[in-house]
Amino acid sequence: MGCGFFQIGGFYMTILDRNEIWAQAFELGEMILRTPEVDHYKKCEQQMNDNKELASMVAKFKEMQENYDRLAEYSQGAHLDSLRQDMRKMQTELDAYPEVQAYKAAMGKVDELLQAVTGKIAATISEKSGE
Template identity: 80%
Template sequence: MTTLDRNEIWAQAFELGEMILRTPEVDHYKQCEQAMLTHPELGAKVSKFKEMQEQYDRLAEYSQGAHLDGLRKDMKQLQAELDTYPEVQAYKQAMQTVDDLLKAVTDKIAATIVEKSS
């Protein structure tokens, strides 16, 4: 068995990432994301949610407390509204499918390491 250095492993990981980008699962995810972001009213709501999330993260980094409750409540309300759109539901499902693919690849790598190292 040939020993590889970290740079060779990173190169192989990059190639694996490129291969994953060309899967039907990732193509479908990109299509769902595009459909969600180009929807006339949905795109604006998604942008607003992302802004609220960034604001919440910045505030939560420096403090905890009741002053975050209002923002958290507004975010939950907007998230519930977003979840009613079929485009958002399709996007979330596509994201889960890609996550499942990545987990399967990670599990296969781990299983191979365990199997071959014994």
């Protein structure tokens, strides 16, 4: 499918193919990477990684999550409950670190930005599709 033109009112609109849309999405992603929200998120992530004790706990927690997911895929039972409780305990310990709190807050800001962008795209499509 190539590009074409169609007229809405006095304006000519270009019809884009998927590759052109993907290219624009890539550019939008590049722009989002340069926002203060993403910059702050990266700094918070680096602070977590710089704390060796915290980085070790995070790695252990991720390993526990992977084990839980693998086991839960094929079985159920008390062993999963025990692992889930261990994960909750470790999550509570992790959440006590100021670096983790800052990281989660920064992640929330990035999520808000992405949701706002997605909402704007959806609103534009809804508005313009009726024209």
